[in-house]
Amino acid sequence: MSCLAGSVLLLRRIDRQRTGATLEEVLYISSPKLLKHLSLGYDGLLADIYWTRAVQYFGDKLDKGAEHYDLLGPLLEITTTLDPHLLVAYEYGTNFLAANGGQPRRAIQLSEFGIRNNPNEWRLYYGLGFVYYLDLKEYGNAADAFLRGSRLPDAHPFLKVLAAQMAERGGDIQTARMLWATTYQTTKDRDIRGNAAAHLRALQVDDDVTSLEKLVSHYRDKTGHLPQTFSDLEAANLLRGTPVDPLGHTYKLMPDGRVEVRVPDDLPFIQKGTPPGYIPPKPKFKPED
């Protein structure tokens, strides 16, 4: 027992001396096909191991606020070659690659590979359209992806609506809200759900701030000066009550007429309502969402 305790202590000491060595960014075997052969037919288990490794790698990088996710693409490629029917790897993998990994084109490749191997899974078309819409702003391609998915027998009815919306007016806030609401309703994963909820809150804030600043502008046109507080807008019958953000905090009316949120760090992804020069922290989703 004392030898075992001694070896544990020594190993911990060695780990401290070789910082990061155990999480070194190395793929000892980078060929998915070779790995498939080496698995001796137990490729399903190996795919699960590589998927877990991809999740751990992504989570670790995200936690450290990394800007590069070099190993993420190869890990996902290995995972999906070992098990082309592992749907979670496509559903979340495209999200990881596009949203945080900064590799939307690779996310598209992953999605298309998934669709080729699982042509009847509408979620994969949804994920593909999502990347085209959100990360590449290619609304025509997004509409095409949603349309392809909507033709499947068990497709979510929203896909048809999304395809039409996308073709008609790609980048508007209603379309974005519809996309995130669909994600929120259809995902089973609490992190993805938390992400969708955070985006929906951010869209709500952007909408609120735009409307409130319009009211402020209207007030200035009417009275010739800016309102001091929201009570001035209430007194002018432009507003009912003090407006609050989706987390229940009241909005702040700034002396220059801008509207700001009280705690911008609690509202990741917001485009409006932040102080000048504000640098947002890495998004952290609320697990209770």
Next chain:
Amino acid sequence: MSARILHIASNTFREAVRDRVLYNLIAFALLMSGAAILVGQISIGIERLVVINLGLTAVSLFGVVIAIFIGIGLVSKEIDKRTLYTVLSRPVQRWEFIIGKFFGLAGTLVVNTFFMALGVFAALLYVSQHFHAADGWVLVALYFIILQFLIITALALLFSSFSSPLLSAVFAFALFVIGTFAEDLRGFAGMTHGITRWLATGAAYLVPNLSALNVISSVAHEQPVPGQLILSNTAYALVYASMALCGAVLIFEHRNLK
């Protein structure tokens, strides 16, 4: 089955149990419970897949290791301990001895697989909270794994009937590995020409085709296994195991035991 074969089989089973072969179930139970509890915390969306993939892979690998390492000693151990002479001095034919040994080890593996299957289903119930209709396909995958054991056990016996335990283990394990590539081998054979093609095709058909017996990934994704495949695999495994057993019997019949 004759009473003599049954006696040899039950003795082989008892001996395996006495040799603490079933202790591997403890390692298996720890593996399954650890996977069921931990995987949800370190990965996303694959709890059920991991339980099936890990469970069935472990059932298969544990069983193959047992089949090889017990199988290779079935004959040589009896010779070393000189108990074989006692057995054969009674009215027991050599072929009955080999067949009895085969059924004894196969029985051990079936019992082992049964308890492991209980572990897999318990872990499945833990992660899914209830069983799905598609979980029934896991039983088919387990059945195919047992068919795989029959082939490996017969091969281990075949090698142990003429070779040393170490070499028998090497041969049996090599055939297990090559067997997982059997379909690739036939593909390679198809690409060659002339006499090479005949030789390669012959070799490809001679090694056991274990890849068709592995449906772990499919059942993990709730994909059904065609009834025709179940029948074909059953027939193939029985024919191949019989062929290997016939070889073992033939060699053992002519072996000079003096």
